[in-house]
Amino acid sequence: MPLMRRLLLTLIGLLLAGSIGWSGLQRPEEISILMPAPFADATVDQVKQFNADHSGRIVLNVIRGPRDTESISDLAISSLLLGTPPFDALLVDVTWLPKYVAADWLQPLDPWFDDADVDALVAGARLGNSVNGDLYRWPFGADVGLLYWRKDLMPEPPRTASDLIQIASRLRADGKVKEGFVWQGRQYEGLSCNFVEFLSAFGGTWLDPVTGQPELDSKAARATVHWMQQLIREGTSPLAVSNYAEPETLQAFKAGDAALMRNWPYAWAELQSDSSAVKGRVGVTTMVAEPGASPAATLGSWGFSLLRGSQHQQATAEAIRALTSSQAQRDRFLQQGYTPTEASLFEDPELLEASPVLTQLKEALAIAVPRPITPLYAQMSDLLQRQLSGVLTEKRDPDQAMEQLQGATITLLRSAGGES
Amino acid sequence: MNWLLALPALLLIALVFGWPMLRYGWLSLHASSVLTGLEPVPNQGANWARLLEDPRFWQDALQTLRFGVVSVGLEMVLAFAIALLLDQRWRGRGVVRALTLLPWALPTTMMALGWRWIFNTPYGPLEQLAQAAGLSPLNLLSNPDWTWFAAVMADVWKTTPFVTLLLLAGLQTIPDDLYSAFRLEGGKTRQAITAITLPLLTPYILISLLFRTAQAAGVFDLIQVLTGGGPAGSTESIAQYAYLNAMRFLDFGYSSTVMLAGFLLLSLVIATAALLLQMSRLLRPLKS
Numbered sequence: 001m002p003l004m005r006r007l008l009l010t011l012i013g014l015l016l017a018g019s020i021g022w023s024g025l026q027r028p029e030e031i032s033i034l035m036p037a038p039f040a041d042a043t044v045d046q047v048k049q050f051n052a053d054h055s056g057r058i059v060l061n062v063i064r065g066p067r068d069t070e071s072i073s074d075l076a077i078s079s080l081l082l083g084t085p086p087f088d089a090l091l092v093d094v095t096w097l098p099k100y101v102a103a104d105w106l107q108p109l110d111p112w113f114d115d116a117d118v119d120a121l122v123a124g125a126r127l128g129n130s131v132n133g134d135l136y137r138w139p140f141g142a143d144v145g146l147l148y149w150r151k152d153l154m155p156e157p158p159r160t161a162s163d164l165i166q167i168a169s170r171l172r173a174d175g176k177v178k179e180g181f182v183w184q185g186r187q188y189e190g191l192s193c194n195f196v197e198f199l200s201a202f203g204g205t206w207l208d209p210v211t212g213q214p215e216l217d218s219k220a221a222r223a224t225v226h227w228m229q230q231l232i233r234e235g236t237s238p239l240a241v242s243n244y245a246e247p248e249t250l251q252a253f254k255a256g257d258a259a260l261m262r263n264w265p266y267a268w269a270e271l272q273s274d275s276s277a278v279k280g281r282v283g284v285t286t287m288v289a290e291p292g293a294s295p296a297a298t299l300g301s302w303g304f305s306l307l308r309g310s311q312h313q314q315a316t317a318e319a320i321r322a323l324t325s326s327q328a329q330r331d332r333f334l335q336q337g338y339t340p341t342e343a344s345l346f347e348d349p350e351l352l353e354a355s356p357v358l359t360q361l362k363e364a365l366a367i368a369v370p371r372p373i374t375p376l377y378a379q380m381s382d383l384l385q386r387q388l389s390g391v392l393t394e395k396r397d398p399d400q401a402m403e404q405l406q407g408a409t410i411t412l413l414r415s416a417g418g419e420s
Numbered sequence: 421m422n423w424l425l426a427l428p429a430l431l432l433i434a435l436v437f438g439w440p441m442l443r444y445g446w447l448s449l450h451a452s453s454v455l456t457g458l459e460p461v462p463n464q465g466a467n468w469a470r471l472l473e474d475p476r477f478w479q480d481a482l483q484t485l486r487f488g489v490v491s492v493g494l495e496m497v498l499a500f501a502i503a504l505l506l507d508q509r510w511r512g513r514g515v516v517r518a519l520t521l522l523p524w525a526l527p528t529t530m531m532a533l534g535w536r537w538i539f540n541t542p543y544g545p546l547e548q549l550a551q552a553a554g555l556s557p558l559n560l561l562s563n564p565d566w567t568w569f570a571a572v573m574a575d576v577w578k579t580t581p582f583v584t585l586l587l588l589a590g591l592q593t594i595p596d597d598l599y600s601a602f603r604l605e606g607g608k609t610r611q612a613i614t615a616i617t618l619p620l621l622t623p624y625i626l627i628s629l630l631f632r633t634a635q636a637a638g639v640f641d642l643i644q645v646l647t648g649g650g651p652a653g654s655t656e657s658i659a660q661y662a663y664l665n666a667m668r669f670l671d672f673g674y675s676s677t678v679m680l681a682g683f684l685l686l687s688l689v690i691a692t693a694a695l696l697l698q699m700s701r702l703l704r705p706l707k708s
Binding site for chain 2: 073074077081099102103104186187188238239240242243248251252255257375376378379382385386387389390392393394396
């Protein structure tokens, strides 16, 4: 009996010790990534797959953040300021990157993504991921501004800024459509995105790429703002666009009340839904440009960034790679309509068959233009939005507005001590 | 020894109010932004010098004041009228009393989104009404001269119930006997309001004014959602400007300065109001 008992005790002891040791050895690395809700929902399957593939080694949790860009920025910044955020990586908007890098929150991704990876990306997706030569962001999807046009109202979309006004006024004069061109004129980031495209249409740039100086009082910039004011004054766009964000713009176009719309790729799926009055009558192209100027598509898009403070950098980088793999991009494009980032997928027969606009998306991505890449971008954009909003709503003189804006932007950059 | 009893309360105030204020004050004397790597670097009052010369801050201060004065004023008048009505005895009063509270119970962001669609051109109900009446589009959210009033309308809709509730509670403390006696002596109903109701309601009016002024001075969520500060910055409030500086620009030094200056301005406004009130009492003491 005593022997049996001793044996039993030993056995239990061994089992206990073994299980503790085992769990200590095998405890999987837990990593979390913060994403806006729609992206968290779009990656559910891929996260499941990743956890199955790395069973016992890595457990990936997705933190489902708010939907709105500004809200998720507030959440991310609040956590980052507190020092030890409860996540290892997060999805960042293209305009946040230089600011986050300047605040020293991010870890370069260079050890995990090499030149071959970058070269495999479609042109537009290569932009806005690096700061000062280091890779800090890996794109989740490609996103650029597009011009949507009504195939039943015009045989070809307008190609120049003056074309656009002409076509719109003819359609309105003939009573074929209520509004000509709808876009995002509300005082918010979307207005800056629209402006970048319009500015390029007249051959201008926000910051000179060589000197880094603002070019907001250039001839091209003035012409752009005159044109924007003209759109509203001549009725090509309703005054209401000066308070439109994406949802209002889409609603007007979807209801069949507008001939042309500037919006992001997500609008396509909405326009093909059964609730759309223009289903099957919409074409997609790139923004207009005056002769001699090159059209541009403002780069949007989210991407994964690794946090400097993460204790699981290797595991997190693996997760980022898995969530942005070819297969993941295919799935997301086919299921939710997220534009892929890998160049070869734009030639994929299955994807081409699933979406008639993939070719146009690639064309737009080829002319993608990022907004100025500086930690002071948020301030620059805020200055721009206020002046443009004034031009659109209170008929402020465009030349005067741009002169003031140029001065204010120079002061801002000079106060930063860097680029003057 | 009595002050010892107040110590827990004083400690709490020091912790949740005093400490943050000191921290704001300290931070406002430092540069702390992306340019300093978010490290606080003393900058000899440069933030305050910048604030004094920042037309945007002063514009926002005036806009916040305009918003506060007009919306609180309208709320007081409306709430008083509604409270009088709800204080009378009539069938279905209970249900109506409950219903009038509803706007107050809604989260501000949700109701602001709702109002954004109400004011939407051309699909919002307001524009539909204008169209039906044969008016040209109102474009209330695209008018730098008038968009602020749209914010006032939404705020009045949302917070009048709160003031109504306070005033209604006040009305119920006034004994009916006073009115009966007044009528017996030949007083008119209209006179009863100025002779009995308003004087006895004064403490309740003051407390509602205090609550609402403090809230209106810090208005943020309503405007952020409804107009985003636009068009052309014509609806931006001080709180919004401070938020922009902190959370968008990561300029914590200047953001603290804006917040603290806003607080000082609000204290100044309230102190002036209190002083005026005191003076008016001295001139015309309330009859009890």
